Amino acid sequence: MEQQQRAPAAVHAEGIVKRFGPTVALDGVRLTVRPGESHALVGRNGAGKSTLVSVLTGLHRPDAGEVTFGGEPAPPFGDTSAWQSKVACVYQKSMVVPDLTVAENLFLNDYGVRGSGSGARRLISWRGLRRQARDLLAGYGVDVDPDARAKDLPVEQRQFVEIARALSFGARLIILDEPTAQLDARGIQRLFDKLRELRGQGVAFLFISHHLQEVYELCTAVTVYRDARHVLTAPVAELSKAELVTAMTGESAGTVTAWHAARAEATDAPDPAAEPVLKAEALALDGEFEPLDLAVRPGEVLGLAGAAASGNTALGETLAGMRTATSGRISVRGRTVKPGSVPHALDAGIGYIPEDRHRQGLVLDRSVAENATLTVTGRLGPWGTVLPSRTREFARAMIESLDIKTQGPEQPVSGLSGGNQQKVVVARALARGPSALIALRPTAGVDVKSKDSLLGVVRRVADEGSAAVIVSDELDDLRVCDRVLALFHGRVVASFGSGWNDRELVAAMEGVGERE
Amino acid sequence: MTETMRPPVAEEADGASPLNRLRLIRWSDFSLVPVILVLMVIGFIVSPVFLTSSNLISVVQQSSELSLLVLGQALILICGRMDLSLESTIGIAPVIAMWLVLPSEGGRFAGLDLLPVWMAIPACLLVGMAIGAVNGFLMLKLRVNGFIATLGMLTMLRGLHIGITEGKSITDVPESFRYLGKTDWLGAPAAVWICLALFAIGGAALAWLRHGRSLYAIGGNPEAARAAGIRVDRITWIVLALGGLLAAFAGILYTGHYGSVAATQGNGWIFQVFAAAVIGGISLKGGRGTLFGALTGVLTLQLVVNVMTLGGVPALWNQFLNGAIIIVALVISRFASGEKQD
Numbered sequence: 001m002e003q004q005q006r007a008p009a010a011v012h013a014e015g016i017v018k019r020f021g022p023t024v025a026l027d028g029v030r031l032t033v034r035p036g037e038s039h040a041l042v043g044r045n046g047a048g049k050s051t052l053v054s055v056l057t058g059l060h061r062p063d064a065g066e067v068t069f070g071g072e073p074a075p076p077f078g079d080t081s082a083w084q085s086k087v088a089c090v091y092q093k094s095m096v097v098p099d100l101t102v103a104e105n106l107f108l109n110d111y112g113v114r115g116s117g118s119g120a121r122r123l124i125s126w127r128g129l130r131r132q133a134r135d136l137l138a139g140y141g142v143d144v145d146p147d148a149r150a151k152d153l154p155v156e157q158r159q160f161v162e163i164a165r166a167l168s169f170g171a172r173l174i175i176l177d178e179p180t181a182q183l184d185a186r187g188i189q190r191l192f193d194k195l196r197e198l199r200g201q202g203v204a205f206l207f208i209s210h211h212l213q214e215v216y217e218l219c220t221a222v223t224v225y226r227d228a229r230h231v232l233t234a235p236v237a238e239l240s241k242a243e244l245v246t247a248m249t250g251e252s253a254g255t256v257t258a259w260h261a262a263r264a265e266a267t268d269a270p271d272p273a274a275e276p277v278l279k280a281e282a283l284a285l286d287g288e289f290e291p292l293d294l295a296v297r298p299g300e301v302l303g304l305a306g307a308a309a310s311g312n313t314a315l316g317e318t319l320a321g322m323r324t325a326t327s328g329r330i331s332v333r334g335r336t337v338k339p340g341s342v343p344h345a346l347d348a349g350i351g352y353i354p355e356d357r358h359r360q361g362l363v364l365d366r367s368v369a370e371n372a373t374l375t376v377t378g379r380l381g382p383w384g385t386v387l388p389s390r391t392r393e394f395a396r397a398m399i400e401s402l403d404i405k406t407q408g409p410e411q412p413v414s415g416l417s418g419g420n421q422q423k424v425v426v427a428r429a430l431a432r433g434p435s436a437l438i439a440l441r442p443t444a445g446v447d448v449k450s451k452d453s454l455l456g457v458v459r460r461v462a463d464e465g466s467a468a469v470i471v472s473d474e475l476d477d478l479r480v481c482d483r484v485l486a487l488f489h490g491r492v493v494a495s496f497g498s499g500w501n502d503r504e505l506v507a508a509m510e511g512v513g514e515r516e
Numbered sequence: 517m518t519e520t521m522r523p524p525v526a527e528e529a530d531g532a533s534p535l536n537r538l539r540l541i542r543w544s545d546f547s548l549v550p551v552i553l554v555l556m557v558i559g560f561i562v563s564p565v566f567l568t569s570s571n572l573i574s575v576v577q578q579s580s581e582l583s584l585l586v587l588g589q590a591l592i593l594i595c596g597r598m599d600l601s602l603e604s605t606i607g608i609a610p611v612i613a614m615w616l617v618l619p620s621e622g623g624r625f626a627g628l629d630l631l632p633v634w635m636a637i638p639a640c641l642l643v644g645m646a647i648g649a650v651n652g653f654l655m656l657k658l659r660v661n662g663f664i665a666t667l668g669m670l671t672m673l674r675g676l677h678i679g680i681t682e683g684k685s686i687t688d689v690p691e692s693f694r695y696l697g698k699t700d701w702l703g704a705p706a707a708v709w710i711c712l713a714l715f716a717i718g719g720a721a722l723a724w725l726r727h728g729r730s731l732y733a734i735g736g737n738p739e740a741a742r743a744a745g746i747r748v749d750r751i752t753w754i755v756l757a758l759g760g761l762l763a764a765f766a767g768i769l770y771t772g773h774y775g776s777v778a779a780t781q782g783n784g785w786i787f788q789v790f791a792a793a794v795i796g797g798i799s800l801k802g803g804r805g806t807l808f809g810a811l812t813g814v815l816t817l818q819l820v821v822n823v824m825t826l827g828g829v830p831a832l833w834n835q836f837l838n839g840a841i842i843i844v845a846l847v848i849s850r851f852a853s854g855e856k857q858d
Binding site: 226320322342345346352354359360361362363364365366369374375377378380381383386387428475499 | 579589723724727729730732733736737738739741742743744745746747802803
């Protein structure tokens with residue numbers, strides 16, 4: 001540790017300023033990551049994290065300030081291969097070519113023809129390439145078959161391949177941008193184990209995450225940015241969660257968890273005798289989940305917890321009509337819903353917040369107003385017309401009630417921050433005043449404050465007498481629920497009241513310690 | 517709290533001043549308007565004939581059939597699909613219609629005499645719609661690649677056209693076709709008025725009808741559209757059928773105007789159709805573009821040809837210049853709009 005403190009920092013950035021037109025994206029920020037350190041960079045959306053990553057990876061030229069890698073000044077702007085030998089970023093979206101093998105991905109645009117030492121070879125030696133790939137992967141202790149197609153690998157193994165590739169270029173600093181967003185708990189564990197192992201070899205990590213629990217699990221130091229400025233850098237061990245959240249939001253932690261209070265008031269609201277709003281009987285989807293019964297009463301929020309392959313996402317999609325159940329029936333307020341049809345589900349009063357806002361939630365090129373009213377076009381004018389004035393009014397009401405930060409209803413959704421985009425998706429689901437709201441991972445990739453207001457909205461919908469279902473593996477999402485069912489491999493393995501503790505629930509989602 | 521989710525009855529005008537809204541208009545949709553003005557100035561300099569009403573009317577007359585194909589293609593592209601077979605539909609639909617109504621003997625072309633002559637136009641439109649529907653079946657039900665499927669359809673229909681007509685032109689054009697192709701209304705050809713009306717209807721539908729507006733959602737992100745309860749496949753199918761219908765209607769106007777159907781009617785048009793749509797700001801990836809933009813794309817292409825003809829450029833060089841113009845127009849509109857064309 002002593003030695004590491006004295007060695008030059010893996011990366012040191014000082015006084016970085018970056019402006020985009022009138023917007024100041026980074027205002028004299030600094031960051032130091034020591035060799036062999038996992039350093040977390042946290043901040044709400046818009047704090048400047050992604051801009052800093054672009055500066056550190058040579059994609060943006062800073063307007064002012066200095067970056068050094070291992071004590072040496074950063075390569076000139078535009079010299080891609082020099083930057084590659086210093087630093088690499090593993091993005092949320094995978095940068096491997098899905099249809100090529102692992103070996104090909106590792107040596108993309110090189111193929112061992114250049115730099116293999118055996119002179120001016122022109123042809124690719126496939127056997128040599130595979131051997132080199134195997135050696136490289138083994139060197140970093142990555143157990144991946146070099147002949148496998150990249151698309152067949154689990155997400156975390158694809159990330160290992162990307163990390164191994166970056167290390168093979170000589171980079172000793174790896175930036176991980178929300179690496180766990182697409183992973184289930186087990187994948188996260190494997191990723192973290194690997195990162196700790198590589199840290200032992202002197203590799204430094206800059207870890208960007210919205211998930212504070214992961215910061216505490218993995219990182220030794222944390223830097224907080226807020227509104228393009230540096231707020232604090234401290235060892236993780238000396239910083240409590242509440243202090244960290246305060247630093248990120250600039251508010252005291254009490255207000256941040258307001259929905260907990262709201263939940264407490266509502267605990268006695270669901271009347272066990274009340275007729276369920278949303279009911280599923282013997283609902284099953286082959287290969288995803290086995291027959292199960294659900295009943296969600298008015299005022300109740302039901303949590304469907306489960307890891308990536310547990311079937312909880314498929315169950316949520318089936319309830320919303322995105323998938324057709326193999327058997328069983330769904331009913332809302334006693335009326336059977338035609339299976340596998342979103343229009344019928346909507347008519348029956350099911351509102352749907354899809355899992356991935358980019359894939360199923362938004363039409364990015366179109367305006368906030370258009371996206372928010374996509375489910376209610378039938379109500380915005382007579383005879384199938386959609387009147388622009390009514391659309392705007394409707395959107396403005398939505399923007400106000402959900403506190404969406406936008407220039408106006410006409411702004412394209414692509415210009416909003418992640419949290420506000422998600423609010424537009426929620427607006428779309430609420431536009432019809434649903435009697436049952438199905439939310440799939442409603443807070444994925446949004447900042448702490450948006451997270452609270454989004455969960456608050458779900459809670460509010462239930463408190464007004466509707467039913468809500470949250471499908472998630474995030475404990476924070478599940479905390480608003482009155483009842484949580486844990487799914488594992490397509491079966492309900494446990495059911496909890498509101499008084500569950502984290503350990504029990506996580507154990508159930510991971511298939512250990514089955515109850516009932 | 518639900519009350520706040522519903523639009524308030526009376527809305528004070530606050531953030532939405534007209535000026536504010538003006539800022540968010542996509543100026544790229546108008547990027548060809550200055551190009552058209554420049555072309556008109558050049559045309560005026562090149563030849564005094566250019567600004568005569570007869571010349572301008574002939575330009576718009578020649579644009580009318582192409583513009584109908586562009587209208588159909590634009591709707592299909594906004595949905596995120598494409599249909600290459602439109603250029604064959606413009607020939608085969610009138611041929612089949614005439615084949616069904618013409619007497620089996622007496623004329624130079626032996627028909628089947630199955631339907632009364634007044635059925636010529638409805639039959640032609642139905643054939644176009646059926647072709648679009650078959651394309652829809654291939655793309656949406658069998659899930660084959662739309663580019664290759666409609667390329668196959670293009671080739672097959674061209675072959676059918678040549679097979680039925682034995683490679684000859686048909687000159688026994690029904691009177692109803694002739695009327696639509698040749699009549700003048702208010703001093704301009706009926707075809708021009710009809711085209712303008714159809715573009716206006718189409719533009720209004722995209723702006724103010726829920727199903728029209730859903731095309732942008734379908735092309736922009738089909739999964740999001742489905743999750744919002746839009747019947748994506750059904751609407752795409754209808755749009756494809758509509759595209760075929762418009763192509764067939766273009767066929768009626770073209771046949772009526774020239775009084776015959778050549779075996780090559782429409783041959784090679786699809787390139788012009790795509791070029792006009794793309795320089796007019798329609799994205800090949802779907803979800804972006806307006807019909808007004810598409811219309812300016814057609815006019816630009818036709819004006820260039822007209823100005824060159826008046827300028828005395830030999831007809832043998834037309835094809836070369838046409839291609840060059842498409843590329844130049846693409847580059848201009850790419851930088852005028854500042855958006856990527858993908």
